[in-house]
Amino acid sequence: MTDNHRLAPGDTAPDFTLPDADGKEISLSDYRGRKVVVYFYPAASTPGCTKQACDFRDNLADLNGEGIDVLGISPDKPAKLAKFRDTENLTFPLLSDPDREVLKEWGAFGEKTMYGKTVTGVIRSTFLVDAEGKIEVAQYNVRATGHVAKLRRDLKV
Secondary structure (H helix, E strand, C coil), X not given: CCCCCCCCCCCECCCCEEEECCCCEEEXXXXXXXXXXXXXXXXXXXXXXXXXXXXXXXXXXXXXXXXXXXXXXXXXXXXXXHHHHHHHCXXXXXXXXXXXXXXXXXXXXXXXXXXXXXXXEECCEEEEECCCCXXXXXXXXXXXXXXXXXXXXXXXX
């Protein structure tokens, strides 16, 4: 579906430093020693992305209780992310990757099929990075609805 390099379990997670909704720089390495879900989504405030973000929000206490943090990454600018966060009461960092460099490095940007057509864009993807910075779970082309529940079942959280 895409000729991007795909990450797989056991790979070292590519480090990144991106601004959050308030412009504060957040790095993946800030989370070393804890597990972190890194998920990539196409656009803030769209129906599917809102559903997915709210599912993460609603399950955050249980994930945090198991030592798992959550980071959401999209190509949106920080101001749009701040509005999304505030409107939906999101309580985990949303990071801005407008140049799509991190999306590409993680294999979450490229060709995909949408409504029967091949387009280039963000590939909705979710990863679990372990405490040592290795990919534990790599999921591409995930569905927005029901994805967090499936992830929780897979992780036994």
